[in-house]
Amino acid sequence: MSVDKETVAKIANLARIEVSEEELESTVGELNNILDWVEQLSEVNTDGVAAMTSVVAADLPWREDKVTDGGYREKVLKNAPQAEHGFFAVPKVIE
Amino acid sequence: MTKLYQGATGDWEAVIGLEIHAQVISESKLFSGASTAFGADPNTQVSFVCAAMPGMLPVINEECVRQAVRTGLAMGCKINLRSIFDRKNYFYADLPQGYQISQFKDPIVGEGHVRIDLEDGSTKDIGVERLHLEQDAGKSMHDQHPTMTYVDLNRSGVALMEIVSKPDMRTPEEAGAYFRKIRSLVRYAGTCDGNMDQGSMRADVNVSVRRPGEPLGTRTETKNVNSIRYVMMVVESEIRRQIDVLEDGGKIDQETRLFDVATGTTRTMRSKEEAHDYRYFPDPDLLPLEFSQEFVDELAKDMPELADAKKDRFVAALHISPYNAGVLVAEKESADYFEALLAATVTKSGKPLSELGTLVANWVIGDLFGALKKLGVGITKSPVSIDHASELLCLQIDGTISGRIAKEVFENMLESGKSPEAIVEEKGLKQVSDTGEIEAMIDEILAANADKVAEYRGGKDKLYGFFVGQVMKQTGGKANPQVVNQLLRPKLDG
Amino acid sequence: MSELTKMTLSAARDALHKGEISAVEITKAHLAAIEDAKELNSYIMVTDDQALEMAAKADDMIKGGNAKGMTGIPIGIKDLYCTKGVHSQTASHILDGFKPEYESTVTANLWADGAVMLGKTNMDEFAMGSSNENSYYGPVKNPWRAVGSDKDTVPGGSSGGSAAAVAADISIATTGTDTGGSIRQPASFTGLVGLKPTYGRCSRWGMIAFASSLDQAGPLTKTVRDAAIMIESMAGFDPKDSTSINIPVPNYEAALSGDIRGLKVGVPKEYRVDGMPAEIEKLWQQGINWLKDAGADVVDISLPHTKYALPTYYIVAPAECSSNLARYDGVKYGLRVNGNSLDDMYKKTRAEGFGDEVRRRILIGTYVLSAGYYDAYYLKAQKVRTLIAGDFKAAYEKCDVILTPTAPSAAFNLGEKVSDPISMYLNDVFTVPASLAGLPGISVPAGLSAEGLPLGLQLIGQAFGEEQLLRVAEVLESAASFKEKPAKWWGEKA
Ligand SMILES: [Mg+2]
């Protein structure tokens, strides 16, 4: 499998990374090199093999249902590029 | 049997499925310790985890797991002892992580079905495909600033149960009844408060149409519909629209639509969305969610009585008519009020439960519901307390007042908020059962109306009511009607 | 420079505990050395004032009789750890200006034990790289140069700044993080001990995530004993990290008995890769002999899926990173580049904020998770990962630890591999398999290349087998007796 310009543009859009027309060309080459290389996995017979979900043999820890966090809006907004009236502010979204 | 819709070119059948998002009742969020309380100032119920600060990690809230299992049990679904949390990746201003933690391939709850009650008294089983746990997003506000959207993350990370039906519904009524049923189930199970106006429950409505017997048509999904009535309106308008499009030779796009409350119709989402590609994969910050059958059994043992079981019990043990029982259990609060009132009345009157069921049910459904409807308030806001209501019923049961007077006292209670005993006392409404007093009164009336007595005795039976009326008039309606009958009839018949 | 900066952690600890030196003294000496070594570019941020304050507190701890292993030890912290109020940008432009309001669990553990923060060390952006050339703050220079050469070499990566700082004696020890070799490979390139503990041994809370299923914290130190002391402070269960394991932290230093008689050391035949320099092959054989001489039994083992580890890693890690890095969107923190819509803002911010390698991996990761490719890439890789973990499991039926080279080469020249991502990826060929299996690994300096650059040997242990791993590492260390130091070419000449 290899990617073309159109696919890379689609991926870049999914990843929300602007890629210029010129960059697109070189990116296609770079990604194909890597994809060709990882392609060797197809040699491995994985019939009946379970996909790994976790490297550690442990149980998911459960938390008690208590309010133990939050209530510090200043800290939450402190690093925001733009915050107004207690909200994060972003360019207007038109639905 | 399936309902068909007539088009210009023949009959059509609709296929409807619902994805209901129900907010889990819990103190804190699904993966963070921030509060879930409704209506707080923006971003005050946000932890570093909810705001997706770098290096923050999710830890699951055990109560949310229990709530999902309880809901699954309430719907008679298969509970999966092992499930997986996946990331659903997409960008949006109110999705701080850039992904929603949800369950994709392996949900916590699998298949089951619920029985819906239809207006004609029939029932229908609707399949439930699955229930999975997932995080809610934050809230975007587009109308606060001319060029900016404001984002509040208070809801970000609140636990939701997404309940996905099978495409088993065929009419707006069925869709409405299913939504109502799920709402009833989660409310009875105590897993979601069902407050639609606070967004605690909302449905994505999937509709397609086809010629009877043909394979499924292309469906549309109308998002975030937040009332039973709107769900029905969406279904109705989508069926009509799709039939029109198809009969005009057009085709239905598989698309996401929005419901416009003002017009009662749906429209395509204005921004033509790119094809979604959510790139689901298991969340590497979490291990598989696993629990034992004993854990499930324990929860099953402690499940509250659900509406259907309650209805059956009302009919069997309290001798309430199936119709009335259905009315009482429709809303959990009504059933709770009824049961509390019944218990209080039993205690006060000393009469057995089985004798009082019908009386109390009739009073709740007739008098109380009527009054609440007039006042425009729900049962939780009832101006009449359980205590006063049971007192009123007991006054009637022990013969202190008649049924008619009881209605009068109830009116007064609604206005004044006073106790029924006080009202009866104050207004001297106690029923007159003293035979001597009533007999004297009857003698007086018969003497004063000798002509009418003669007419009655001459065969004009209808005049009996006149004499009863006279007695009632003289006692201000307080004469015990039974006593009046017992005394009046022999005297008239001579 | 002062002798104080030449001390090992354990020697400094002993001197501090005996009151022979003070924390303030040794901290000042290091701050001066940092100033002198600016051209190495190993620190992104030096926290002088904070360091002196912390040192003064450490001296109080010691005076109060509350000294711990790390009390008064000046250390550098990889920029990937969130440190409250201090630059924490994982050497990326996208986190421009980010100062967290919280402290990572690992650093909080170190501070609780009285360690002193000198500053934040440089690294490959988001820990993606093997040469520290992918930093927004510019490359780090390895203090080591080939004999007779004035060419700069790379310190390895991604914990290159942390490695260079210890090698240049401008930090007694440093924290690193290891996802596919990011502690062990730089340790090998700079003549240090680098320990990646078992996945789950250290909390990931507050560590800026690259690939969640692989990331682990660990120390870079001058000796194995130093590593034992430091990891004991860093490690521990953290209820805020669902993948952290709740087992007690042993006294690792006590495990350094020097006795490995009868221990079975596995030598995997698949690690003899094509094109591996003869001197590394030779060093490996030397390592085998050293351990034999110390009384260990050497057994040949097979890890048949070794060659698939790197391609597996380069699917799994980019996939996780593409999702983990979605939160850097210009909304909550860090860089924002304005655009004419929300999406435009996202795209411009992320294009400008991420460097080439990070962007490359996000795109690869997005692709391998996307519809139609998930099964062929991500799911396949996670299955192969199961096989790789299975290889180790089978091998540990036959042996207790595994000995391999750490990296296929010594440090290479700055700029030599930047244009060839795959040859750069091959640096991690020996370290990645243990990462995929979640196993602990340690690199021990074992000799010099023909050019006079350090070479390390790697020991891979069993899950939570750090005690045994450190014990063998110390035996290897003392047999190798690596005492060389880089000739000082930076700053004021000594
Ligand atoms: Mg949906």
Ligand SMILES: [Zn+2]
């Ligand atoms: Zn959902």
